[in-house]
Amino acid sequence: MEFTEVIRRRRMVRHFTDQPLAPEVVDRILASALRAPSAGFSQGYAFLSLTYAEDRARFWDVAAPWVVEAWPTTRDAPLIVVPLAHKQAYLDRYAEPDKGWQDKAEARWPVPYWYIDTGMAALLLLLSAIDEGLGGFFFGIRPEQMAQFRAEYGVPDEYTPIGAILIGYRAEEQPVEGSAKTRRRRGTDEVIHHGHWGRFKPSQG
Template sequence: MIRRRRMVRHFTDRPLAPEMVGKVLRSALRAPSAGFSQGWAFLSLTASADRARFWPVAAPWVTENWQSVAQAPLIVVPLSHKKAYLERYAEDDKGWEDRAEARWPVPYWHIDTGMAALLMLLTAVDEGLGGFFFGIAPEYLGGFRAEFAVPEEYTPIGAVVVGYRAEEQPVEGSAATRKRRGTDEVVHHGQWGRLTP
């Protein structure tokens, strides 16, 4: 499944069964989260009218480059919730009562929500579907929030599109022009700079 995963940019308009949509969304809930904070939410768009509202306010560049992406029957916007983590770690078993963001070495609210997005993509592959993850550029965040009434305390980390692949289409994007780096280039053994064991 991992070797088959890639970003798909061409979809058919074949609908997804509600059970399949539910499976993709439930898979996100299995992602790990620091302190089991589960500081995430997911905006699911399945109605054609809702999906049509999404593209012009959130990611017009996507459909300008790959028109059939708009045919995919499911869009999920994973949203991270920093406050859930700060509140969770102020509880007695963690003890960070000051709720200081500086205590966090990296923003786990974004990382954990990203892991949830990856589980949705892997579920799509496992079910014979295609998935595509892309970001919502900063200049579109205000319009996206307004259109879908997303509270300011939730941060969209991107969007996941799921549907049936248009099989006849070639691989596109950076994966078509760049090679995947090997473990001999990125895995350091024992100490930094030792690329071979």
């Protein structure tokens, strides 16, 4: 699929069929996340992949019962991926000789790149799913469910889930839902500033 078409088709899908995914498709989608950029090549991300039915069933019970209540067919998605950010990997990497921040102070970071990079990896998963002819849905794991999720899957405390991604075949003839139904997509002439904040048209020169 052409890259521009992948981008055009990207949207959150909340209705899935229970059609299974071929193992090689799952492998390709998961491998795509490893191509995400990372500050200092820290690669401070990890991914919990749930493909077995019993593992996915436990996920809904401990991590996101509200999602299934709102959209029952989300339970049918054959792949759940939880991207996890590892802050310490970044603090350790930038204390190495070629970086030199020996105190490992988090305050040195202008923004938390461990979340940014893991978010980029999550987007690669979503785009790769579309390239495979599939749909994807990203949502958060609520704070009150985080401890139970960690305990159920043995996720170490130093890894922070940034959300969860469902991947599978999209159920046909489903209406547009969520905020996309009630809010329009802003255009480039509203969000891109040319040369100076507030200049929404390129200068003639």
